[in-house]
Amino acid sequence: MARTITYREALNEALVQEMERDESVIVLGEDNAGGEGAPGDHDAWGGVLGVTKGLYDRFPGRVLDTPISESAFIGAAIGAATAGMRPVAELMFVDFMGVCFDQIYNQAAKFRYMFGGKAVTPVVIRTMYGAGLRAAAQHSQCLYPLFTHIPGLKVVLPATPYDAKGLMTQAIRDNDPVLFFEHKALYDLTGPVPEESYALPFGEANVVREGGDVTIVTMGRMVHTSLEAAEQLAAGGVQCEIVDLRTTSPLDEDTVLESVEGTGRLVVVDEANPRCSMATDISALVARKAFGSLRAPIEMVTAPHTPVPFSGALEDLYIPDAQRVVNAVKAVAEYAR
Amino acid sequence: MTDDRIVPVTMPKWGLSMRLGKITDWVVAEGDEVQAGDDLADIETDKIAGTLESADAGTVRRIVARAGEDVPVSGTIALLAPPGVSDDDLDAAVAQARAVIDAGVPDEAAEPIVETAEIGGRKIRYAGAGQDGDVVLLIHGYGGDRNSWLFLQEPLAAGRRVYALDLPGHGTSTKDVGDGSVDLLADAVVGVLDAIGASGGAVHLVGHSLGGAVAAAVAARDPRRIRSLTLIAPAGFGAEINADYLRGFAEAQTRRELKPIVAELFADESLVTRQLVDDLLAYKRLDGVATALRALLGTLVGADGSTQRIDSAAAIAALGDVVPVTVIWGSADRVIPPAQAESVPGATRRLIDGAGHMPHMERAAQVQAAIEEAIARAR
Numbered sequence: 001m002a003r004t005i006t007y008r009e010a011l012n013e014a015l016v017q018e019m020e021r022d023e024s025v026i027v028l029g030e031d032n033a034g035g036e037g038a039p040g041d042h043d044a045w046g047g048v049l050g051v052t053k054g055l056y057d058r059f060p061g062r063v064l065d066t067p068i069s070e071s072a073f074i075g076a077a078i079g080a081a082t083a084g085m086r087p088v089a090e091l092m093f094v095d096f097m098g099v100c101f102d103q104i105y106n107q108a109a110k111f112r113y114m115f116g117g118k119a120v121t122p123v124v125i126r127t128m129y130g131a132g133l134r135a136a137a138q139h140s141q142c143l144y145p146l147f148t149h150i151p152g153l154k155v156v157l158p159a160t161p162y163d164a165k166g167l168m169t170q171a172i173r174d175n176d177p178v179l180f181f182e183h184k185a186l187y188d189l190t191g192p193v194p195e196e197s198y199a200l201p202f203g204e205a206n207v208v209r210e211g212g213d214v215t216i217v218t219m220g221r222m223v224h225t226s227l228e229a230a231e232q233l234a235a236g237g238v239q240c241e242i243v244d245l246r247t248t249s250p251l252d253e254d255t256v257l258e259s260v261e262g263t264g265r266l267v268v269v270d271e272a273n274p275r276c277s278m279a280t281d282i283s284a285l286v287a288r289k290a291f292g293s294l295r296a297p298i299e300m301v302t303a304p305h306t307p308v309p310f311s312g313a314l315e316d317l318y319i320p321d322a323q324r325v326v327n328a329v330k331a332v333a334e335y336a337r
Numbered sequence: 338m339t340d341d342r343i344v345p346v347t348m349p350k351w352g353l354s355m356r357l358g359k360i361t362d363w364v365v366a367e368g369d370e371v372q373a374g375d376d377l378a379d380i381e382t383d384k385i386a387g388t389l390e391s392a393d394a395g396t397v398r399r400i401v402a403r404a405g406e407d408v409p410v411s412g413t414i415a416l417l418a419p420p421g422v423s424d425d426d427l428d429a430a431v432a433q434a435r436a437v438i439d440a441g442v443p444d445e446a447a448e449p450i451v452e453t454a455e456i457g458g459r460k461i462r463y464a465g466a467g468q469d470g471d472v473v474l475l476i477h478g479y480g481g482d483r484n485s486w487l488f489l490q491e492p493l494a495a496g497r498r499v500y501a502l503d504l505p506g507h508g509t510s511t512k513d514v515g516d517g518s519v520d521l522l523a524d525a526v527v528g529v530l531d532a533i534g535a536s537g538g539a540v541h542l543v544g545h546s547l548g549g550a551v552a553a554a555v556a557a558r559d560p561r562r563i564r565s566l567t568l569i570a571p572a573g574f575g576a577e578i579n580a581d582y583l584r585g586f587a588e589a590q591t592r593r594e595l596k597p598i599v600a601e602l603f604a605d606e607s608l609v610t611r612q613l614v615d616d617l618l619a620y621k622r623l624d625g626v627a628t629a630l631r632a633l634l635g636t637l638v639g640a641d642g643s644t645q646r647i648d649s650a651a652a653i654a655a656l657g658d659v660v661p662v663t664v665i666w667g668s669a670d671r672v673i674p675p676a677q678a679e680s681v682p683g684a685t686r687r688l689i690d691g692a693g694h695m696p697h698m699e700r701a702a703q704v705q706a707a708i709e710e711a712i713a714r715a716r
């Protein structure tokens with residue numbers, strides 16, 4: 001039965017249900033339990049923002065607190081996956097990928113291909129991304145385009161509690177390495193989520209709002225920014241269709257193209273830096289495959305090409321907001337040759 | 338002082354959780370004459386869009402709620418009155434109605450209470466409307482759930498207790514359906530009747546499609562418990578069935594695959610909204626549903642892959658003269674042909690013009706009237 005729970009609780013529920021369903025599912029990372037084996041409170045943390053809280057006692061021996069060494073425990077998770085486990089490893093902030101990137105992009109991503117399909121690597125790497133928490137340049141980035149670029153990795157960015165649970169369930173059951181991006185600002189978001197288990201397929205975008213005037217393609221936290229903008233625009237008579245990609249790899253090209261074929265106008269809203277990003281990728285896709293439908297130049301609303309500022313005032317300006325989306329939509333809606 | 342010749346048109350309650358409806362468009366204007374069953378306004382909730390039909394005949398003297406406005410359930414949205422009613426009386430009634438709309442939804446508007454009965458090791462969920470009186474139990478079809486009755490459950494609940502359940506494998510009930518037989522589904526229905534304490538002889542069963550065959554089986558087990566049986570496009574009364582629809586529904590994995598299949602349920606395909614398809618897809622993606630739908634497909638369709646396997650004739654024969662049977666069918670049904678209504682012996686027949694396989698969604702007011710008649714005849 002669907003009740004209203006948070007994004008954080010939805011993720012926790014998916015982990016609990018999959019750990020109950022399949023004993024090869026294990027959880028490992030820094031402070032996933034917290035306090036164990038060291039002075040401190042029992043199950044004190046559950047991850048820095050509490051997603052894995054309660055798992056330690058419920059699944060003895062299957063929730064592992066690791067040393068602060070991403071190269072070691074991400075590598076261990078990938079190795080365990082090749083040996084028959086289904087590990088869910090937590091890379092606390094995606095900004096730390098640099099110290100374990102070889103294990104991900106040059107090992108996990110390649111095994112199925114290099115071993116002729118005989119090896120599978122069912123590992124999930126959960127990670128936090130995004131600005132807005134005053135965590136400065138080294139803890140606030142949106143690095144999903146880097147992973148989307150690598151064939152062999154699947155990249156998931158849920159925007160709602162319902163999607164968070166269903167996509168996490170699919171990520172754990174999936175036989176390929178999955179990078180699972182959780183935006184820090186979404187953990188307290190609430191929404192209806194069924195109590196029962198369900199898996200949402202990868203590569204299926206979600207049309208979260210229908211409208212005939214302008215297509216907005218977006219993902220993650222920016223889905224909500226786009227919805228806020230769409231409400232303001234609707235009051236002025238402009239109806240936006242919002243496509244939430246949900247996964248950037250695989251990518252649901254059809255839903256994007258069908259929407260743009262209907263509206264003829266595209267705005268891509270992406271919190272990541274603009275170069276070599278999902279914004280440029282979607283723009284290129286539409287320019288190549290739906291050029292004949294376009295009635296205005298494509299607009300991109302992204303962060304600027306700078307590190308995330310430490311100054312709160314600047315950080316607020318850095319993150320795309322509803323007003324910038326409104327301005328971009330108006331620009332394409334009012335465009336005349 | 339209001340004139341009792343003024344008849345309010347109110348915001349309907351479509352589904353037990355509906356609090357608020359938005360009028361998207363008025364079909365009628367002030368001064369129009371309407372008959373019972375005429376379309377009045379298009380209404381949208383967070384779940385569904387539909388058209389409100391007039392319950393009465395009269396002249397639309399005042400439109401109270403504007404298009405685009407949210408109105409709490411049972412709030413007055415228009416006034417019907419004969420020409421003799423004075424403008425002053427009408428304006429006073431409008432002022433009262435406006436006050437209700439402007440106050441919005443009361444905070445204490447509670448979520449419907451969903452009950453759970455443990456039957457044969459399965460959790461069966463059901464929800465009721467209405468305080469006292471005879472029990473009416475609504476049994477949905479293949480792939481449906483208790484929300485299939487959203488246009489009927491509340492309206493039927495005046496002076497009755499109206500329950501709708503989720504059959505095994507459906508909605509929020511346990512998804513395991515065992516052998517998927519009609520008997521197993523009937524066990525769940527009998528269990529719910531026991532759980533709600535429905536006493537002998539005061540139970541009216543309404544079943545749709547597969548749920549019709551289940552309702553007939555339940556009635557046949559203990560005809561004296563059942564006061565009337567209403568079958569809407571039931572399974573079990575002929576060979577022909579759209580097996581491609583059933584298979585397609587069971588197998589569809591994506592919105593693109595599911596949408597054209599669901600469209601076959603309705604005469605008016607514009608009723609297949611994104612929300613409806615998304616809700617069905619969310620159901621189909623729950624663990625265990627794919628297995629349940631496959632098992633039930635084997636119950637509905639024979640080994641030849643094209644004809645009905647269920648035969649409800651024996652169940653109807655077992656009712657004898659004890660239980661009056663009413664059959665309701667949409668004239669444009671593309672899943673089970675309406676001609677099979679002729680094969681239900683001794684039944685009162687109501688053909689709903691222009692409705693598909695879901696007349697209780699497409700022509701709710703007419704189906705409600707037919708059910709009310711069936712219940713009244715049984716007394």
